[in-house]
Amino acid sequence: MTRKLRSCPKRHLEDANRLAHRNGAITVVDKYRYLHQESIGSGAFSNIFVAIKDENVDNISGTIQCRAYALKRIDKARITPEEIKRETTALLSLSGKCENIIKYHDSLEDTFFQYLVLDLMDGDLNEFVGNMEANSVLRNDPSQCVEVTKQIINGLAFLHHNGFIHRDLKPGNILYSTEHHLHFKIADFGLAKDISALSTMTSTRGNAVLMVAGDERPHVVERNIEEMNGNLKNDLHPEAKSFLGALLNVQPSRRTPAAYLNQHPFLWSDHKKMEFLRAVGDQPEAIKPGNNYCMETENYRTNNVIDLVRFIRNAYAHKQERSIWFQQVLDNSIFLRKFPRLVLDVFGVVQRLELESRNTIHSALSL
Incomplete structure (x- = not known):
């Protein structure tokens, strides 16, 4: 019989073809074949292998x-049955319901190992950063960085919505694929836990421990967060710094929930930002601003930021009356480049005054 690969990521095609055509030194578990000396990834108690499964004869x-999969081999001697069951239960509950969560296909075991069969991806986020070929799509189109971030947020929000926290979310547990398009998925649920079981777990500062599982003690995690906040580069865009600050607040209760992270201006398109500013500039208060709209800030030459927003609104409203050069400047979102904190500051005022439900502002925020 001749084996023929039906599905396999290009990056692992050579390994999968060797498994399909080689008979010696291959380990066989049920219908799966893998090379036990050629791991493509590892964890504290497990290794990951390229495996192929005989599916149709x-x-x-x-x-x-045959189809290629990722075979996660867990060492039974180094982990309790409860821990294995926890990961399997989480995968069964979540699999196939979110495109940004790794898909679970099968579970099997022998005397020494438990095996989990998962989607085969190209690599993890750690490797992706240094892989010039894989990350070229981000260099060629920086806006894709936002789309990648949204994918990870989507997976995380799905976990939380379904009552799970990951507790070991790190670049090594975020996998990517470049097949068809750049795609990220959250993986490794060995430390995942039901949120309802955390009611009695507290950190050294009295907050619910929503991320600590055993890799680090709570006070170490909190110290790392504080140091990370202190080391955020000054050359980062203000929106990026604000976004990271929302993620890295040392007080868990003050971190933005994953389900709401997409509302942060860092993840908005330039078009959405400009429509938002124009919508705010269309409000009655912008025509005759009162004290509520007054912002004293060193970021602008005027203490009334709403005056600037109104000017922006007027510039776009009368765009066709301007020169071609001026129209091109507006099309290139010049105000976002000139005033990088403007959207953040205006959005803060809109939230403080609870103006999100106004028709034009709501429409802009829904883009």
């Missing part, structure tokens, strides 16, 4: 259709 043509 055609006796007439003499071929076996």
